[in-house]
Amino acid sequence: MTDYVIRATGGEGQVRAFIATTTEMVEESRRLHSTSKVATAALGRTLTATSIMGLMMKNQGDKVTVIIKGGGPIGTILATSNVKGTVKGYVEKPNVEVPNYENGKLNVAAAVGNDGVVKVIKDLGLREPYNGAYPLVSGEIAEDFTHYFALSEQTPSIVALGVLTTPIELDNNGEEIAEDEEYEIDLSKFKVEHAGGLIVQLMPDATEETICQLEKNVSQLTSVTNMMKEGKTPEDILNIVLEGLNPKILDKANVGFECECSHEKGKEVLVSIGKHELAAVVEEDKKAEIGCQFCNSKYTYTEEELLEMLKEM
Numbered sequence: 001m002t003d004y005v006i007r008a009t010g011g012e013g014q015v016r017a018f019i020a021t022t023t024e025m026v027e028e029s030r031r032l033h034s035t036s037k038v039a040t041a042a043l044g045r046t047l048t049a050t051s052i053m054g055l056m057m058k059n060q061g062d063k064v065t066v067i068i069k070g071g072g073p074i075g076t077i078l079a080t081s082n083v084k085g086t087v088k089g090y091v092e093k094p095n096v097e098v099p100n101y102e103n104g105k106l107n108v109a110a111a112v113g114n115d116g117v118v119k120v121i122k123d124l125g126l127r128e129p130y131n132g133a134y135p136l137v138s139g140e141i142a143e144d145f146t147h148y149f150a151l152s153e154q155t156p157s158i159v160a161l162g163v164l165t166t167p168i169e170l171d172n173n174g175e176e177i178a179e180d181e182e183y184e185i186d187l188s189k190f191k192v193e194h195a196g197g198l199i200v201q202l203m204p205d206a207t208e209e210t211i212c213q214l215e216k217n218v219s220q221l222t223s224v225t226n227m228m229k230e231g232k233t234p235e236d237i238l239n240i241v242l243e244g245l246n247p248k249i250l251d252k253a254n255v256g257f258e259c260e261c262s263h264e265k266g267k268e269v270l271v272s273i274g275k276h277e278l279a280a281v282v283e284e285d286k287k288a289e290i291g292c293q294f295c296n297s298k299y300t301y302t303e304e305e306l307l308e309m310l311k312e313m
Contacts, residue, residue, distance in 0.1 A: 008247050010210075028256070070114055072111050077112070112136075166192075217243050224237070
Protein backbone atom coordinates (compact mmCIF):
# COMPACT_ATOMS: atom_id res chain seq x y z
CA MET A 1 0.00 0.00 0.00
CA THR A 2 1.35 3.43 -0.95
CA ASP A 3 2.00 5.77 1.98
CA TYR A 4 -0.34 8.72 2.27
CA VAL A 5 -1.56 11.46 4.57
CA ILE A 6 -5.13 12.67 4.82
CA ARG A 7 -5.87 16.26 5.80
CA ALA A 8 -9.21 16.86 7.46
CA THR A 9 -11.25 19.21 9.62
CA GLY A 10 -13.79 18.67 12.37
CA GLY A 11 -16.12 20.66 14.57
CA GLU A 12 -17.02 22.94 11.63
CA GLY A 13 -13.40 24.02 11.22
CA GLN A 14 -12.51 24.21 14.92
CA VAL A 15 -10.12 21.26 14.60
CA ARG A 16 -7.70 20.24 11.88
CA ALA A 17 -6.16 16.80 11.58
CA PHE A 18 -3.44 15.03 9.64
CA ILE A 19 -3.41 11.22 9.74
CA ALA A 20 -0.53 9.35 8.07
CA THR A 21 0.47 5.84 7.10
CA THR A 22 4.22 5.81 6.43
CA THR A 23 5.25 2.15 6.55
CA GLU A 24 7.03 2.12 3.19
CA MET A 25 8.74 5.43 3.92
CA VAL A 26 10.19 4.20 7.20
CA GLU A 27 11.12 0.79 5.79
CA GLU A 28 13.01 2.52 2.96
CA SER A 29 14.95 4.62 5.47
CA ARG A 30 15.74 1.47 7.48
CA ARG A 31 16.98 -0.30 4.35
CA LEU A 32 19.13 2.61 3.17
CA HIS A 33 20.74 3.31 6.54
CA SER A 34 20.73 -0.21 8.06
CA THR A 35 19.35 1.24 11.27
CA SER A 36 18.93 -0.71 14.51
CA LYS A 37 15.40 -1.19 15.84
CA VAL A 38 15.56 1.80 18.18
CA ALA A 39 17.18 4.00 15.52
CA THR A 40 14.51 2.90 13.04
CA ALA A 41 11.83 3.98 15.50
CA ALA A 42 13.48 7.32 16.28
CA LEU A 43 14.12 8.20 12.64
CA GLY A 44 10.76 6.84 11.51
CA ARG A 45 8.82 8.95 14.00
CA THR A 46 10.79 12.04 12.97
CA LEU A 47 10.27 11.38 9.25
CA THR A 48 6.52 10.94 9.73
CA ALA A 49 6.11 14.17 11.69
CA THR A 50 8.34 16.10 9.28
CA SER A 51 6.36 14.83 6.30
CA ILE A 52 3.14 16.12 7.87
CA MET A 53 4.80 19.46 8.67
CA GLY A 54 5.79 19.72 5.01
CA LEU A 55 2.15 19.32 4.03
CA MET A 56 1.25 22.16 6.40
CA MET A 57 3.22 24.61 4.24
CA LYS A 58 1.51 26.47 1.43
CA ASN A 59 3.80 27.32 -1.48
CA GLN A 60 5.74 25.26 -4.01
CA GLY A 61 9.42 25.39 -3.10
CA ASP A 62 8.77 25.63 0.65
CA LYS A 63 10.84 23.22 2.73
CA VAL A 64 11.01 22.30 6.40
CA THR A 65 13.98 20.70 8.15
CA VAL A 66 13.85 19.18 11.63
CA ILE A 67 17.05 18.58 13.60
CA ILE A 68 16.88 16.75 16.93
CA LYS A 69 19.88 16.77 19.24
CA GLY A 70 19.08 15.23 22.61
CA GLY A 71 22.54 14.35 23.88
CA GLY A 72 21.87 10.61 23.63
CA PRO A 73 24.00 7.93 21.93
CA ILE A 74 22.06 8.18 18.65
CA GLY A 75 23.54 11.63 18.06
CA THR A 76 21.78 13.95 15.62
CA ILE A 77 18.52 13.08 13.84
CA LEU A 78 17.81 15.12 10.72
CA ALA A 79 14.79 15.06 8.42
CA THR A 80 13.66 17.42 5.68
CA SER A 81 10.39 17.60 3.73
CA ASN A 82 9.00 19.55 0.81
CA VAL A 83 5.46 20.87 0.47
CA LYS A 84 4.33 17.53 -1.01
CA GLY A 85 5.35 15.61 2.12
CA THR A 86 8.28 13.89 0.39
CA VAL A 87 11.02 13.39 2.99
CA LYS A 88 14.59 12.31 3.43
CA GLY A 89 16.64 11.97 6.59
CA TYR A 90 19.27 10.16 8.59
CA VAL A 91 20.58 9.50 12.09
CA GLU A 92 24.18 10.13 13.06
CA LYS A 93 24.62 6.72 14.76
CA PRO A 94 22.33 4.28 12.91
CA ASN A 95 23.61 1.21 14.78
CA VAL A 96 22.88 2.50 18.28
CA GLU A 97 21.56 -0.03 20.82
CA VAL A 98 20.02 0.69 24.23
CA PRO A 99 18.13 -1.54 26.69
CA ASN A 100 14.37 -1.72 26.09
CA TYR A 101 11.82 -0.64 28.67
CA GLU A 102 10.84 -3.32 31.17
CA ASN A 103 7.67 -4.01 29.19
CA GLY A 104 9.78 -4.81 26.13
CA LYS A 105 9.03 -1.63 24.20
CA LEU A 106 11.83 0.26 22.48
CA ASN A 107 13.34 2.94 24.70
CA VAL A 108 13.62 5.70 22.11
CA ALA A 109 14.18 8.33 24.81
CA ALA A 110 17.31 6.53 26.03
CA ALA A 111 18.73 6.58 22.50
CA VAL A 112 17.75 10.17 21.70
CA GLY A 113 18.28 11.74 25.12
CA ASN A 114 16.27 14.65 26.50
CA ASP A 115 18.98 17.19 27.27
CA GLY A 116 18.89 19.15 24.06
CA VAL A 117 16.68 20.76 21.46
CA VAL A 118 14.44 20.19 18.48
CA LYS A 119 15.39 22.71 15.84
CA VAL A 120 12.97 23.61 13.04
CA ILE A 121 14.10 25.46 9.92
CA LYS A 122 11.46 26.62 7.45
CA ASP A 123 12.67 27.81 4.07
CA LEU A 124 9.75 29.81 2.68
CA GLY A 125 11.64 31.41 -0.19
CA LEU A 126 12.41 34.56 1.79
CA ARG A 127 15.83 36.13 2.20
CA GLU A 128 16.35 34.35 5.53
CA PRO A 129 14.72 31.05 6.58
CA TYR A 130 12.69 30.85 9.77
CA ASN A 131 14.88 29.22 12.40
CA GLY A 132 13.77 28.18 15.89
CA ALA A 133 15.09 25.85 18.61
CA TYR A 134 12.94 24.43 21.39
CA PRO A 135 13.90 22.26 24.37
CA LEU A 136 13.23 18.54 24.27
CA VAL A 137 10.87 17.32 26.94
CA SER A 138 11.14 13.53 26.69
CA GLY A 139 13.19 12.32 23.73
CA GLU A 140 10.27 10.10 22.66
CA ILE A 141 9.75 12.41 19.64
CA ALA A 142 5.93 12.76 19.70
CA GLU A 143 5.88 14.64 23.00
CA ASP A 144 8.68 16.84 21.74
CA PHE A 145 6.71 17.84 18.64
CA THR A 146 3.67 18.54 20.85
CA HIS A 147 5.84 20.87 22.91
CA TYR A 148 7.22 22.50 19.75
CA PHE A 149 3.74 23.34 18.40
CA ALA A 150 2.68 24.75 21.77
CA LEU A 151 5.73 27.02 22.06
CA SER A 152 6.39 27.95 18.44
CA GLU A 153 2.90 28.28 17.01
CA GLN A 154 0.86 28.63 20.22
CA THR A 155 -1.29 25.80 18.86
CA PRO A 156 -2.60 23.12 21.26
CA SER A 157 -1.76 19.88 19.45
CA ILE A 158 -2.03 16.14 19.86
CA VAL A 159 0.87 14.27 18.27
CA ALA A 160 1.08 10.47 18.11
CA LEU A 161 3.80 8.66 16.18
CA GLY A 162 4.65 4.98 15.96
CA VAL A 163 6.90 2.41 14.30
CA LEU A 164 6.33 -1.34 14.69
CA THR A 165 8.92 -3.84 13.45
CA THR A 166 8.69 -7.56 12.81
CA PRO A 167 11.43 -10.23 12.49
CA ILE A 168 12.40 -11.50 9.02
CA GLU A 169 13.08 -15.16 8.33
CA LEU A 170 16.07 -15.55 6.01
CA ASP A 171 17.51 -18.54 4.17
CA ASN A 172 21.22 -19.37 4.02
CA ASN A 173 21.71 -16.89 1.17
CA GLY A 174 20.23 -14.03 3.15
CA GLU A 175 17.03 -14.00 1.10
CA GLU A 176 13.62 -13.55 2.72
CA ILE A 177 11.83 -16.90 2.64
CA ALA A 178 8.28 -17.76 1.69
CA GLU A 179 5.65 -18.04 4.41
CA ASP A 180 5.24 -21.79 3.93
CA GLU A 181 8.95 -22.51 4.50
CA GLU A 182 10.31 -23.19 7.95
CA TYR A 183 13.52 -21.58 9.21
CA GLU A 184 14.71 -20.27 12.54
CA ILE A 185 13.99 -16.58 13.06
CA ASP A 186 17.05 -14.35 13.55
CA LEU A 187 15.74 -11.57 15.79
CA SER A 188 18.52 -9.25 14.61
CA LYS A 189 16.90 -9.21 11.15
CA PHE A 190 13.70 -7.21 10.93
CA LYS A 191 11.59 -4.95 8.77
CA VAL A 192 9.01 -2.27 9.41
CA GLU A 193 5.56 -3.81 9.71
CA HIS A 194 3.61 -0.62 10.43
CA ALA A 195 4.47 3.06 10.76
CA GLY A 196 2.35 6.17 10.91
CA GLY A 197 1.20 9.07 12.98
CA LEU A 198 -1.27 11.84 13.55
CA ILE A 199 -1.22 15.52 14.36
CA VAL A 200 -4.51 17.03 15.54
CA GLN A 201 -4.70 20.74 16.33
CA LEU A 202 -7.27 23.04 17.92
CA MET A 203 -8.02 26.25 16.09
CA PRO A 204 -8.27 29.55 18.04
CA ASP A 205 -12.09 29.54 17.85
CA ALA A 206 -12.49 26.05 19.34
CA THR A 207 -15.34 25.93 21.86
CA GLU A 208 -15.25 24.21 25.23
CA GLU A 209 -17.68 21.62 23.89
CA THR A 210 -15.36 20.76 20.99
CA ILE A 211 -12.33 20.59 23.27
CA CYS A 212 -14.12 18.24 25.70
CA GLN A 213 -15.26 15.94 22.88
CA LEU A 214 -11.75 15.78 21.43
CA GLU A 215 -10.24 15.06 24.84
CA LYS A 216 -12.76 12.27 25.37
CA ASN A 217 -11.91 10.71 21.99
CA VAL A 218 -8.18 10.92 22.53
CA SER A 219 -8.38 9.40 26.01
CA GLN A 220 -9.78 6.22 24.46
CA LEU A 221 -7.15 5.87 21.73
CA THR A 222 -4.68 3.03 21.58
CA SER A 223 -1.32 3.52 19.85
CA VAL A 224 -1.24 4.38 16.15
CA THR A 225 0.59 1.15 15.29
CA ASN A 226 -1.87 -0.94 17.31
CA MET A 227 -4.74 0.55 15.32
CA MET A 228 -2.86 -0.08 12.07
CA LYS A 229 -2.12 -3.65 13.12
CA GLU A 230 -5.85 -4.13 13.61
CA GLY A 231 -6.30 -3.14 9.97
CA LYS A 232 -7.46 0.43 10.51
CA THR A 233 -6.72 2.93 7.75
CA PRO A 234 -6.01 6.65 8.27
CA GLU A 235 -9.66 7.25 7.40
CA ASP A 236 -10.74 4.84 10.16
CA ILE A 237 -8.42 6.50 12.66
CA LEU A 238 -9.75 9.92 11.69
CA ASN A 239 -13.31 8.81 12.47
CA ILE A 240 -12.17 7.60 15.89
CA VAL A 241 -10.20 10.75 16.74
CA LEU A 242 -12.90 13.15 15.54
CA GLU A 243 -15.94 11.10 16.56
CA GLY A 244 -18.88 13.40 17.22
CA LEU A 245 -17.14 16.31 15.47
CA ASN A 246 -18.38 15.71 11.92
CA PRO A 247 -14.96 15.01 10.34
CA LYS A 248 -14.49 16.06 6.71
CA ILE A 249 -11.56 14.93 4.57
CA LEU A 250 -10.13 17.84 2.55
CA ASP A 251 -7.47 16.00 0.57
CA LYS A 252 -5.14 13.03 0.44
CA ALA A 253 -1.43 13.25 -0.40
CA ASN A 254 0.86 10.39 -1.37
CA VAL A 255 4.14 10.68 0.55
CA GLY A 256 7.41 8.79 0.67
CA PHE A 257 11.16 8.76 1.23
CA GLU A 258 13.00 10.23 -1.73
CA CYS A 259 16.45 11.73 -2.19
CA GLU A 260 17.19 14.01 -5.13
CA CYS A 261 20.96 13.48 -5.13
CA SER A 262 22.60 12.57 -8.46
CA HIS A 263 25.93 12.29 -10.26
CA GLU A 264 25.38 15.77 -11.69
CA LYS A 265 24.66 17.33 -8.28
CA GLY A 266 27.82 15.68 -6.97
CA LYS A 267 29.74 17.62 -9.62
CA GLU A 268 28.26 20.84 -8.24
CA VAL A 269 29.64 19.95 -4.81
CA LEU A 270 33.12 19.36 -6.24
CA VAL A 271 33.05 22.62 -8.18
CA SER A 272 31.96 24.48 -5.04
CA ILE A 273 35.22 23.61 -3.23
CA GLY A 274 37.10 25.89 -5.60
CA LYS A 275 39.55 25.52 -8.45
CA HIS A 276 42.67 25.31 -6.30
CA GLU A 277 41.28 22.62 -4.00
CA LEU A 278 39.86 20.59 -6.88
CA ALA A 279 43.22 20.73 -8.68
CA ALA A 280 44.85 19.38 -5.52
CA VAL A 281 42.38 16.45 -5.49
CA VAL A 282 43.31 15.64 -9.09
CA GLU A 283 47.02 15.81 -8.39
CA GLU A 284 46.96 13.79 -5.18
CA ASP A 285 44.14 11.26 -5.65
CA LYS A 286 43.45 11.14 -9.41
CA LYS A 287 39.76 10.63 -8.57
CA ALA A 288 37.02 11.76 -6.17
CA GLU A 289 34.05 10.24 -4.40
CA ILE A 290 30.97 12.06 -3.10
CA GLY A 291 28.68 10.37 -0.57
CA CYS A 292 25.10 11.36 0.25
CA GLN A 293 24.16 11.31 3.94
CA PHE A 294 20.46 11.03 3.18
CA CYS A 295 20.46 7.87 1.07
CA ASN A 296 24.05 6.53 1.35
CA SER A 297 24.54 6.73 -2.43
CA LYS A 298 28.14 7.19 -3.57
CA TYR A 299 29.26 8.87 -6.79
CA THR A 300 32.75 8.37 -8.17
CA TYR A 301 34.49 10.81 -10.53
CA THR A 302 37.45 9.82 -12.70
CA GLU A 303 40.53 11.92 -13.32
CA GLU A 304 39.20 12.74 -16.78
CA GLU A 305 35.91 14.02 -15.32
CA LEU A 306 37.73 16.14 -12.74
CA LEU A 307 39.98 17.65 -15.41
CA GLU A 308 36.92 18.50 -17.48
CA MET A 309 35.41 20.27 -14.46
CA LEU A 310 38.61 22.26 -13.99
CA LYS A 311 38.56 23.20 -17.66
CA GLU A 312 34.99 24.45 -17.38
CA MET A 313 35.87 26.44 -14.25
